[in-house]
Amino acid sequence: MRKLAEHNIPLREASITQVHSVLRDGNPLIVHTSMFANALASLANPKQQQQWVPLAEKNRIIGTYAQTEIGHGTFVRGLETTAIFDPETKEFVLHSPTITSTKWWPGGLGKTANAAIVMAQLYTQGKCYGPHPFFVQLRDFDTHHSLPGVILGEIGPRLGINSQDNGYLRFDHYRIPRTNMLMRHSQVLEDGSYVKPIHNKLSYGTMVWTRVAIVHSCSKKLACAVTIATRYSAVRHQSELVPGKPEPQILEYQTQQYKLLPHIASVFAILFSASSVLRMQRNVAASISKGNVELLPELHILSCAMKALSSQDSTQGIETCRLACGGHGYIASSGLPSLYTSTTCTITYEGENTVLLLQVARYLIKSYRAGLEGLPVLPSVMYLTAPSAMHQSPPLSNQALIEAFRISSANLVKETESRLCRQFNLEQNFHYAWNRCSVALVHCAELHSRYYMCEKFLSTVESIRASDRVRSVLQDLCRLYLIHHITLNQGHFLRSGTLSGVDLSTLEEEMYELLAKLRPQAVPLVDAFDFRDELLGSTLGAWDGRVYERLYEEAQKSPLNKTDVSKAYHKYLQPLMKSNL
Numbered sequence: 001m002r003k004l005a006e007h008n009i010p011l012r013e014a015s016i017t018q019v020h021s022v023l024r025d026g027n028p029l030i031v032h033t034s035m036f037a038n039a040l041a042s043l044a045n046p047k048q049q050q051q052w053v054p055l056a057e058k059n060r061i062i063g064t065y066a067q068t069e070i071g072h073g074t075f076v077r078g079l080e081t082t083a084i085f086d087p088e089t090k091e092f093v094l095h096s097p098t099i100t101s102t103k104w105w106p107g108g109l110g111k112t113a114n115a116a117i118v119m120a121q122l123y124t125q126g127k128c129y130g131p132h133p134f135f136v137q138l139r140d141f142d143t144h145h146s147l148p149g150v151i152l153g154e155i156g157p158r159l160g161i162n163s164q165d166n167g168y169l170r171f172d173h174y175r176i177p178r179t180n181m182l183m184r185h186s187q188v189l190e191d192g193s194y195v196k197p198i199h200n201k202l203s204y205g206t207m208v209w210t211r212v213a214i215v216h217s218c219s220k221k222l223a224c225a226v227t228i229a230t231r232y233s234a235v236r237h238q239s240e241l242v243p244g245k246p247e248p249q250i251l252e253y254q255t256q257q258y259k260l261l262p263h264i265a266s267v268f269a270i271l272f273s274a275s276s277v278l279r280m281q282r283n284v285a286a287s288i289s290k291g292n293v294e295l296l297p298e299l300h301i302l303s304c305a306m307k308a309l310s311s312q313d314s315t316q317g318i319e320t321c322r323l324a325c326g327g328h329g330y331i332a333s334s335g336l337p338s339l340y341t342s343t344t345c346t347i348t349y350e351g352e353n354t355v356l357l358l359q360v361a362r363y364l365i366k367s368y369r370a371g372l373e374g375l376p377v378l379p380s381v382m383y384l385t386a387p388s389a390m391h392q393s394p395p396l397s398n399q400a401l402i403e404a405f406r407i408s409s410a411n412l413v414k415e416t417e418s419r420l421c422r423q424f425n426l427e428q429n430f431h432y433a434w435n436r437c438s439v440a441l442v443h444c445a446e447l448h449s450r451y452y453m454c455e456k457f458l459s460t461v462e463s464i465r466a467s468d469r470v471r472s473v474l475q476d477l478c479r480l481y482l483i484h485h486i487t488l489n490q491g492h493f494l495r496s497g498t499l500s501g502v503d504l505s506t507l508e509e510e511m512y513e514l515l516a517k518l519r520p521q522a523v524p525l526v527d528a529f530d531f532r533d534e535l536l537g538s539t540l541g542a543w544d545g546r547v548y549e550r551l552y553e554e555a556q557k558s559p560l561n562k563t564d565v566s567k568a569y570h571k572y573l574q575p576l577m578k579s580n581l
């Protein structure tokens with residue numbers, strides 16, 4: 001927090017710095033500096049911001065974002081916590097009517113936060129208006145005791161991020177002033193009348209913002225993992241590549257290069273996509289403040305797509321890096337286990353990936369149908385019904401590969417839409433038909449998202465300002481990324497007729513060439529990520545390559561090594577050894 005203040009970084013930008021990576025097993029303040037700060041910035045009106053933002057900036061108020069309940073996380077409309085307006089006292093009464101309405105999961109809620117943005121079903125004048133955000137004080141600002149009517153606790157150990165206190169929260173007819181409803185987009189007036197927002201999903205804005213932040217942080221997490229695994233692969237010598245010759249660096253093995261280089265490329269693909277979504281988010285935020293919500297659906301879909309893809313890619317990439325370090329990848333001091341556990345949760349939180357991909361698919365199908373009818377569609381999906389441009393680029397050029405992605409994605413959407421129509425004719429119910437097609441729909445969303453990421457990678461590399469040598473390395477990496485993802489998805493390209501079996505063999509050959517060509521660049525590329533050793537926190541990945549010394553030194557810190565004979569020997573082992581069992 002001192003560093004943020006020193007560098008004049010506003011609270012809500014802390015999560016896109018590396019500040020949170022310093023704590024490896026999660027951070028009780030991360031939801032405060034990210035979602036809570038952003039909710040105040042985007043959902044509170046100017047008067048409310050004046051009241052709470054300075055207190056949050058000074059950490060007098062430490063907040064969290066309390067939306068998920070035991071019974072509902074994904075289906076936000078199904079939340080059960082109620083906020084009923086009492087016109088007599090001009091207050092909202094917050095209540096948790098059932099066990100399933102207990103707020104569950106919010107980061108920092110258990111012990112750290114003294115306030116929260118609570119999403120609750122808003123009732124006024126006898127009518128429910130759906131989930132809305134409220135600023136709620138949970139603990140006394142001086143003593144930190146939970147306030148009467150507020151029941152708080154911590155939910156217990158998790159797969160990872162155990163330095164963060166994820167919490168639970170119940171309300172027992174807890175009263176807050178009317179003015180604690182975040183009123184930038186919708187309001188409840190003193191007489192209880194409801195003023196609706198210009199778009200009914202504006203109250204979901206904090207989730208959209210966080211999804212964008214997650215994309216950025218996934219590229220950082222993956223960058224840490226590939227740095228560790230690549231440096232280690234340059235230090236580690238094992239086996240014989242040629243019988244009788246000295247043991248080579250394990251990075252010489254083609255299989256090792258195949259494990260690492262595509263994930264180094266992936267760091268750039270995710271980072272460039274994150275920058276593009278971030279730019280869009282800033283434009284949309286500026287438009288919303290002028291009352292224009294036209295591009296909000298596009299931002300929602302793009303942030304869902306990129307959050308889903310980047311969390312999946314970075315999690316898989318980190319696990320591959322761990323495996324690429326053999327046994328030493330399994331030791332905590334390698335840094336890889338905590339990178340994995342603090343990244344795999346991004347697949348689930350802020351919208352479970354399958355659910356987000358189905359949002360993307362819904363948009364693709366709607367846009368495809370609109371395009372066929374000649375109705376206007378937004379830029380990122382115009383290609384679904386645009387004429388093919390395959391013939392315009394030299395065969396197997398980067399542009400041709402992007403076109404192959406585009407056509408294959410459009411083809412898959414077309415096929416799936418036909419399947420949906422057939423299923424609808426059988427079921428006579430759109431929702432059942434949708435469910436029967438949902439595996440295919442998720443594949444549509446994945447291919448569309450991959451197309452977007454590939455396109456962003458290529459267009460950024462083509463326009464980047466860099467020396468010829470640096471540009472050439474980035475071009476090779478980008479090419480490797482495109483080919484790698486084509487080989488992983490070959491079925492789609494064969495089905496759409498955009499690539500033949502011969503094309504795929506040619507591309508595969510080129511991929512193997514690229515692995516060898518990029519091998520000498522692997523260490524410089526990860527060095528260029530420029531992580532300090534303190535930030536990487538890895539015995540395997542430190543800059544000086546003293547892997548074995550560091551492993552040995554770290555082992556000395558094990559509490560079991562404080563004494564030669566452990567207490568457990570006297571208590572359990574010795575009796576066992578003498579018992580003749």
Ligand SMILES: CCCCCCCCCC/C=C\CCCC(=O)SCCNC(=O)CCNC(=O)[C@H](O)C(C)(C)COP(=O)(O)OP(=O)(O)OC[C@H]1O[C@@H](n2cnc3c(N)ncnc32)[C@H](O)[C@@H]1OP(=O)(O)O
Nearest residue numbers: 015034073074075076201204213214217218300349350351
């Ligand atoms: C690697 C380290 C990480 C570090 C990262 C740093 C920053 C982050 C740190 C924070 C740490 C932890 C954070 C974790 C916090 C949480 O998890 S908070 C809880 C998050 N919860 C969710 O994300 C819930 C997911 N569910 C939803 O968002 C919605 O329920 C869902 C979108 C699935 C459906 O909403 P409905 O209201 O039911 O809507 P539908 O009927 O499906 O759709 C109606 C139309 O509305 C459109 N829509 C939906 N959402 C939005 C939106 N946000 N904006 C704009 N439009 C939206 C949807 O597309 C439909 O449009 P259509 O009718 O088709 O035109």
Ligand SMILES: Cc1cc2nc3c(=O)[nH]c(=O)nc-3n(C[C@H](O)[C@H](O)[C@H](O)COP(=O)(O)OP(=O)(O)OC[C@H]3O[C@@H](n4cnc5c(N)ncnc54)[C@H](O)[C@@H]3O)c2cc1C
Nearest residue numbers: 065066067068072073074105106107345349350351352354
């Ligand atoms: C580490 C961590 C931190 C978190 N921090 C916070 C926080 O700070 N604040 C907060 O409010 N919440 C937080 N959460 C909660 C998180 O946002 C939810 O867990 C997440 O949105 C998933 O919802 P769920 O748990 O209800 O999963 P579920 O929706 O129950 O998912 C279970 C399965 O059902 C499937 N499924 C559900 N709906 C559909 C559908 N419509 N179609 C197809 N399949 C479906 C999913 O794909 C999944 O396979 C956190 C969670 C974790 C793990």
